[in-house]
Amino acid sequence: MSRSLFLTIAALMAIGVGGMALLAPETMLSSKGIVGNAVARVWMREVGAVLFAVGVVAWRVRHHEDSPTLRAFLWGNAVLQLALLPIELMARSQGVIPSTAGVVPNSVLHVVLAAGFIVHARAVRPRA
Numbered sequence: 371m372s373r374s375l376f377l378t379i380a381a382l383m384a385i386g387v388g389g390m391a392l393l394a395p396e397t398m399l400s401s402k403g404i405v406g407n408a409v410a411r412v413w414m415r416e417v418g419a420v421l422f423a424v425g426v427v428a429w430r431v432r433h434h435e436d437s438p439t440l441r442a443f444l445w446g447n448a449v450l451q452l453a454l455l456p457i458e459l460m461a462r463s464q465g466v467i468p469s470t471a472g473v474v475p476n477s478v479l480h481v482v483l484a485a486g487f488i489v490h491a492r493a494v495r496p497r498a
Contacts, residue, residue: 371486373432373493376486378429378432380428380447381432383479383483385422386425387418388418388420388421389422390418391417395414395418399411399414402472402473403471404472424450427443428443431443436497441491441494441496444491444494445488447483451484452484454476455477459477
């Protein structure tokens, strides 16, 4: 898959998920089987704002030429995906998220996105 297409898809996903978390945090929480409270809604909105912003940046750079900055952006997103991966898995193992079905889709998504960001980061060849 081309980097441009990958970043387009990743951007739309981040904007969509981030926007939903920002505007409808209770819906996001309930999709995991969690009954939200005021603190959980605040954290969900904060995460939503970050994901939305990451999606906007991905959208803006999706057609950029190879550069050290683009490589850094791609590696940063790979790190983000890998850092997010264990959070829900730990929450499930501790009983915070009551159902495996609330964890599997995001876990698979984090692995796929991390792999895509790594592949494309490694392929960046800035001009000398």
